[in-house]
Amino acid sequence: MQTASTYICERLCNKSIHEISLLLNIPLLTVSGIITKWKQLGTTATWPRSGKPRKMTERGQRMLKHSARRNRQLSTKSTAKDLQTSCGLQISTTTICRELHGMGFHG
Template sequence: MQTASTNIGERMGRSQELSDSKRGPVIGGHLGNKSIRDISWLLNIPRSTVSGIITKWKQLGTTATQPPSGRPRHMTGRGQRMLKRTVRRSHQLSAESIAKDLQTWCGLQISPTTVA
């Protein structure tokens, strides 16, 4: 008999994502009328994770990882530091020239109005 506490090494950490090979059996157990508690015990997965997978499957029809919502962060820390450094060194540069420098350095499309 296997208990949930004996396989601590197999348990997920907070930052890890559950693999597709474990998401399928969760849905299979749900379709087989198993309780969340039973599925959690059988697969050695936290009940909250099992519940989240089932909820996601009911709402979206899939268990695949979805892209994050919201506006993407284009300019990361390196780009911001480069912009601040460029503006600090020469106050007389135009927004167009700073935007061109950033585009060549970061490879991002940045408009002069964003820089200004």
């Protein structure tokens, strides 16, 4: 597998994107994307993430699913309190509703 630095080195040797693509047997859009990223950021590292990180961890999701299966009659408010005491996560009721909906729990 070729690294991104290979694409850039070829580009600096005055080869076109099409020539690099044929030479390395890599799709044209891949080569173009890497060179564009290098021109804009000065590096081929990953783009900065957009948006806020997720509040709910995988462990919290498992606990929420277990809690929802154990007692389906609990309100989201009491589920939020249960999660806060059991694993220390302070999560809003809206987030809990969204997560439960994503897991397939409705109503």
